[in-house]
Amino acid sequence: MKTITITDVANHAKVSKSTVSQYLNKRYEYMSEKTRKKIEETIEELNYQPNIIARSLKQKSTFTVGVVVANILHTFSTQVIRAIENYFYEQGFHIIVCNADDNPEKEKNYIEMLRAKQVDGIIIFPTGDNLDLYQRMKSDQFPIVFMDRTIQELNIATVMLDNHLASKLAIDRFIEKGLEHIAIITTSIIRDISPRIERIQGYKDSLASHGIPFNSEYIKTVNADEIPLALSEFFELEKPPQAILAGNDIVLNEVLRYMKQHEINIPDDIAVIGIDDVPYASFYTPTITTVNQPAIEMANLAAELLLSQINKTGNEDTSVHRLKPTLLSRNSC
Amino acid sequence: MKTITITDVANHAKVSKSTVSQYLNKRYEYMSEKTRKKIEETIEELNYQPNIIARSLKQKSTFTVGVVVANILHTFSTQVIRAIENYFYEQGFHIIVCNADDNPEKEKNYIEMLRAKQVDGIIIFPTGDNLDLYQRMKSDQFPIVFMDRTIQELNIATVMLDNHLASKLAIDRFIEKGLEHIAIITTSIIRDISPRIERIQGYKDSLASHGIPFNSEYIKTVNADEIPLALSEFFELEKPPQAILAGNDIVLNEVLRYMKQHEINIPDDIAVIGIDDVPYASFYTPTITTVNQPAIEMANLAAELLLSQINKTGNEDTSVHRLKPTLLSRNSC
DNA sequence: TCAGTAATTGTAATGGTTTTCATTTCATTC
DNA sequence: GAATGAAATGAAAACCATTACAATTACTGA
Numbered sequence: 001m002k003t004i005t006i007t008d009v010a011n012h013a014k015v016s017k018s019t020v021s022q023y024l025n026k027r028y029e030y031m032s033e034k035t036r037k038k039i040e041e042t043i044e045e046l047n048y049q050p051n052i053i054a055r056s057l058k059q060k061s062t063f064t065v066g067v068v069v070a071n072i073l074h075t076f077s078t079q080v081i082r083a084i085e086n087y088f089y090e091q092g093f094h095i096i097v098c099n100a101d102d103n104p105e106k107e108k109n110y111i112e113m114l115r116a117k118q119v120d121g122i123i124i125f126p127t128g129d130n131l132d133l134y135q136r137m138k139s140d141q142f143p144i145v146f147m148d149r150t151i152q153e154l155n156i157a158t159v160m161l162d163n164h165l166a167s168k169l170a171i172d173r174f175i176e177k178g179l180e181h182i183a184i185i186t187t188s189i190i191r192d193i194s195p196r197i198e199r200i201q202g203y204k205d206s207l208a209s210h211g212i213p214f215n216s217e218y219i220k221t222v223n224a225d226e227i228p229l230a231l232s233e234f235f236e237l238e239k240p241p242q243a244i245l246a247g248n249d250i251v252l253n254e255v256l257r258y259m260k261q262h263e264i265n266i267p268d269d270i271a272v273i274g275i276d277d278v279p280y281a282s283f284y285t286p287t288i289t290t291v292n293q294p295a296i297e298m299a300n301l302a303a304e305l306l307l308s309q310i311n312k313t314g315n316e317d318t319s320v321h322r323l324k325p326t327l328l329s330r331n332s333c
Numbered sequence: 334m335k336t337i338t339i340t341d342v343a344n345h346a347k348v349s350k351s352t353v354s355q356y357l358n359k360r361y362e363y364m365s366e367k368t369r370k371k372i373e374e375t376i377e378e379l380n381y382q383p384n385i386i387a388r389s390l391k392q393k394s395t396f397t398v399g400v401v402v403a404n405i406l407h408t409f410s411t412q413v414i415r416a417i418e419n420y421f422y423e424q425g426f427h428i429i430v431c432n433a434d435d436n437p438e439k440e441k442n443y444i445e446m447l448r449a450k451q452v453d454g455i456i457i458f459p460t461g462d463n464l465d466l467y468q469r470m471k472s473d474q475f476p477i478v479f480m481d482r483t484i485q486e487l488n489i490a491t492v493m494l495d496n497h498l499a500s501k502l503a504i505d506r507f508i509e510k511g512l513e514h515i516a517i518i519t520t521s522i523i524r525d526i527s528p529r530i531e532r533i534q535g536y537k538d539s540l541a542s543h544g545i546p547f548n549s550e551y552i553k554t555v556n557a558d559e560i561p562l563a564l565s566e567f568f569e570l571e572k573p574p575q576a577i578l579a580g581n582d583i584v585l586n587e588v589l590r591y592m593k594q595h596e597i598n599i600p601d602d603i604a605v606i607g608i609d610d611v612p613y614a615s616f617y618t619p620t621i622t623t624v625n626q627p628a629i630e631m632a633n634l635a636a637e638l639l640l641s642q643i644n645k646t647g648n649e650d651t652s653v654h655r656l657k658p659t660l661l662s663r664n665s666c
Numbered sequence: 667t668c669a670g671t672a673a674t675t676g677t678a679a680t681g682g683t684t685t686t687c688a689t690t691t692c693a694t695t696c
Numbered sequence: 697g698a699a700t701g702a703a704a705t706g707a708a709a710a711c712c713a714t715t716a717c718a719a720t721t722a723c724t725g726a
Contacts, residue, residue: 005682016706021684032704047469052449053395054682057386057711064429064450072418078411085405085432089439094446096397097430099418106422113427116385117397136380257616280613283590338712349676354714364674387712390681 004048013042024050056118064094065306066114068107070125070148072099075249076276076295077125080147083299084123091307093120102190104129115142121306123147128191143309145302149194155318157309159302162322163195166291167202169327170245170273173289175210177333179243179271182207183218183234185227185255186247196221199247199275227254243271243333249278252288271333275325287330294323337381346375357383389451397427398639399447401440403458403481405432408582409609409628410458413480416632417456424640426453435523437462448475454639456480461524476642478635482527488651490642492635495655496528499624500535502660503578503606506622508543510666512576512604515540516551516567518560518588519580529554532580532608560587576604576666582611585621604666608658620663631656 006024010017015035022030023039031039042048056062067084069077085095096114100107104127111133114122121143126134134154137144146158167184174182184203186196200219207214218241220230231254234241246252252274259266266272266286274281274290281288301321309316339357343350348371352364356372364372375381389395400417402410418428429447433440437460444466447455454476459467467487470477479491500517507515517536519529533552540547551574553563564587567574579585585607592599599605599619607614607623614621634654642649 003682006684007682010706015704017683018685018707019705022705025684030704035704049445049449051390051451051682052446053386053390053451054711055684057384057390057682057713058684060711062386062450072415081430082405082432085430089432094429094431094450096427097414097418098427099415099422112382113385116382117395117427118384118386253612253616256613260616260618278613279586280589280611280617283586283593284613285593285618336712339714340712348674350713351677351715352675358714368674384712387681388714390683390712391714393681 003051004046006048006050009039009042009046009048012046013038015039060118061120062118063092064096064117064119065310066096066098066110066119066122066124068098068100068110068114068122068124070100070107070127071102072097073250074276075278076148076293079295080299080302083296084303087300087303100125100127102127102188108133111137120310121145123302123306125149126151128193143306145306145309147298147302150320151194157305157316157318158320159298159305160320160322161195161293161298162324163198164202164205166275166293166325167199167245168206169291169325170275171203171206171210173273173327173329173333174243174245174271175212177243177271179333180212181215181218181239181241182212182243182245183220183241184245184247185220185222185230185251187222187224187251196247203245224250224254227251228258231255231258241270243273246272246274249274249276252276252278252290256284256288266332273333277328281328281330284332286332288332289330290328291325292328293325298323336384337379339381339383342372342375342379342381345379346371348372393451394453395451396425397429397450397452398643399429399431399443399452399455399457401431401433401443401447401455401457403433403440403460404435405430406583407609408611409481409626412628413632413635416629417636420633420636433458433460435460435521441466444470453643454478456635456639458482459484461526476639478639478642480631480635483653484527490638490649490651491653492631492638493653493655494528494626494631495657496531497535497538499608499626499658500532500578501539502624502658503608504536504539504543506606506660506662506666507576507578507604508545510576510604512666513545514548514551514572514574515545515576515578516553516574517578517580518553518555518563518584520555520557520584529580536578557583557587560584561591564588564591574603576606579605579607582607582609585609585611585623589617589621599665606666610661614661614663617665619665621665622663623661624658625661626658627656 006017006020010020019031020039028036065088067081071077081097088095098110100110107127108130123145125148126146128151138154138156144156146156148160150158150160171182186199188196204214217237222230244255246255255272264270274288277290277292281290305317339350339353343353348368353372355364361369398421400414404410414430421428431443433443440460441463456478458481459479461484471487471489477489479489481493483491483493504515519532521529537547550570555563577588579588588605597603607621610623610625614623638650
C-alpha cells in the first residue's frame with residue numbers, strides 16, 4: 001500500500017503542492033472557491049492524511065510533550081498523568097509517558113530520547129541525580145517543568161506540595177487527639193528527595209512547636225518491603241508510638257496490612273494518618289484520615305506552566321509553586 | 334540557540350556528513366579508528382543529538398506506539414499502561430498514552446492523530462463504535478492489537494480476559510457457600526461492550542448449570558453514580574440477593590461504600606466478590622475475594638503481538654487470546 | 667613504477683511538508 | 697484593446713538525516 005502524499009493530492013487536483021499545503025493549513029484566502037472544493041474532494045477521494053512527521057521537521061514543533069514520572073506505582077503519579085493527558089488533549093497535544101522507576105540512568109535515557117524526538121516540552125518528576133542534564137535543558141531554554149520535587153539551585157518552574165504543611169496538618173491532628181508519641185515512615189531512601197526531607201522536617205518542626213521532644217527512633221525511611229519490619233521495631237520500643245504518619249499511599253497500604261495482620265486496632269491501639277488520599281479511605285473500617293494532595297490542580301498548573309513556556313507567552317515563571325494539602329478528617333485518628 | 338545538525342558535526346570533525354551518519358548507525362567498518370574517535374569527540378564536544386524526526390521521515394519508523402484506553406479510571410487500564418510502557422522501554426520504543434473516555438469521537442480523533450504522527454502501531458481498548466476506522470487500519474495492514482474487548486467480525490489480534498470464566502469462578506464460589514440468590518452489577522451501559530456482555534452471559538450460564546432459576550431483577554447495568562440506587566433496589570426486593578458480583582473495581586468500591594454506610598455486614602448479611610483485584614483487597618475487613626485479571630501478562634502479550642506485527646516476524650496472528658482469570662479466595666464470601 | 671585492490675570519504679537524491687516569492691490569470695477600467 | 701492591480705497559483709528552497717554509489721586515497725606486490 002503506497003502512502004498518499006501531498007504531491008499525489010496536488011497532481012490529482014491539478015494544482016501545485018503549495019496550494020494544497022495552504023488548504024491544509026486553512027489559509028483559504030489564497031485560493032478560489034473552486035480550487036478549495038476541488039482539493040477537498042481529492043483529499044476525501046484519496047483518503048489523504050498529512051504526514052505530521054514531515055510537518056514537524058519543517059515546523060520544529062511536534063505537538064507532543066513528555067511526562068517522566070519518577071515512579072508510576074504511586075497513585076499520585078497516575079492521577080497526575082491522567083490530568084495532564086486530559087489538559088493537553090484539549091490543546092491538541094499528545095503526551096509520551098515515561099516511568100523512570102526511580103532510576104537516574106533510565107531518566108537520563110528517557111530525557112535524551114524525548115529531546116531527540118523533538119517533543120515540545122517535558123514535565124518531569126526529577127530523580128534528582130541528573131543535575132547537568134536539567135541544567136542543560138534550562139540553558140537551552142527548553143520548556144521544562146518539575147513536579148513533586150524541587151531542586152533548589154536550578155531555578156526551574158516547579159509544582160509541588162507544601163510538604164511541610166502536609167506533615168503539620170497530620171501532627172496537629174494527632175496532638176489535638178492527645179497523642180504525643182508520633183512516628184513517621186517514608187520510602188525513597190536512595191536520594192535526598194525533597195518531599196521526603198520536607199515531610200520529615202515538617203514533622204520535626206510541628207512536634208517542636210508543640211513542645212514535644214523529638215525521638216529519632218520514631219522516624220523510619222525504608223523500602224516498601226521493609227515496612228513490616230520497621231513497624232515491628234516501633235512496637236518493640238519501650239515506649240511504642242501511639243500514632244503513625246504514613247508518608248505516602250504505598251506506606252499506608254503496608255501499615256494497614258500490618259495492623260490487620262497483627263490485629264492491632266485503629267485508632268484505639270494506634271492512630272494512623274496517610275499522606276495521599278486513597279480510593280478506599282472513605283469506606284475502610286475505620287475510615288482513614290488522610291492529607292490530600294490536590295493532584296488535578298497540581299497537574300493542571302504544571303501543564304499550564306509548560307504550555308506557556310512552549311508558547312512563550314507571559315514572562316517566564318521559574319518559581320516553585322507549593323500547593324496546599326487538605327486534611328480529610330475521618331476516623332483513623 | 335542554534336540547533337546542532339549532522340552537518341555541524343561533519344564540519345567540525347572535518348569529515349563528510351555520510352561518515353557521521355555511518356557512525357551514528359554504528360557501521361564502524363566504514364571508517365578508520367582515528368575517524369571514529371574524532372567523530373565521537375566532536376559529538377561529545379558539540380553535545381549533538383540526532384534529530385529523530387528527520388530520521389523517522391526517511392526511515393518511516395518512529396519507534397513510538399500509541400495506547401488508546403477506553404477509560405483510564407479503571408485500575409486495570411493503569412496496570413496495563415504501566416506494563417506496556419515497561420515492555421516497550423526495553424525495546425527502545427516510546428508510548429503515547431491516550432484516554433478515549435469511553436467516547437468514540439475522542440477515540441477516532443486520537444487514532445487519526447496517532448496515524449498522522451506515524452506511530453509504528455497501536456494497542457487499543459476499542460469503544461466499539463468506529464468499525465470503519467478499525468477496518469481501514471486492518472486493510473492498510475497497520476499494526477494494531479485490541480485489548481480487553483473484542484469485535485467479532487474484524488479479525489484483529491485481541492488480548493482479553495476469559496470473561497465467561499471470570500463470572501463462573503465467582504458464581505461457583507457463591508454457590509459453594511450455599512448462596513443461591515446472586516446479583517450482578519456492571520457499568521458501561523452505553524454500548525454493547527463485550528466484557529460486560531460476556532460477564533453477564535457467564536453469570537447466567539453458571540446459574541443455569543447449577544439449576545438455579547435466573548431472575549432478571551438481579552442484574553443491573555448502571556453508571557457509577559447510580560450504583561447506590563441500584564443496590565437499594567436490590568434490598569427492597571421481596572427476596573433480596575444474598576450475594577453480589579461487582580463487575581469491576583469501580584463497582585466494587587461503590588458496593589463496599591454502600592455496605593459500610595448502611596451498616597450491612599459482609600459476608601454475613603451479603604457476600605461480595607469483585608472482578609478486578611484492588612490494592613486493599615488483602616487487608617480490608619473482611620478481606621475481599623476477587624477474580625483477578627492477569628493484567629501484566631495480558632499487557633505483555635498484547636505488546637508482543639504488536640511488536641511482531643511491527644517487525645513482520647511470524648505469521649500474522651489475528652486470533653482472540655483469552656487469558657484465564659484466577660479466583661483470589663478471601664473472606665468476603 | 668604501475669596496475670589493481672582495499673579503505674575511506676564525498677556527492678546527491680530522498681522522505682513529505684511548509685513557506686517565500688515569483689509568476690500567471692483575470693476582471694476592470696480607460 | 698491595452699494597462700492595471702488584485703487574486704490565484706506554482707517553483708523552489710528549506711528542514712535534517714539516510715544511503716547508494718561515485719570518487720578519492722593509500723597501499724600491495726610484481
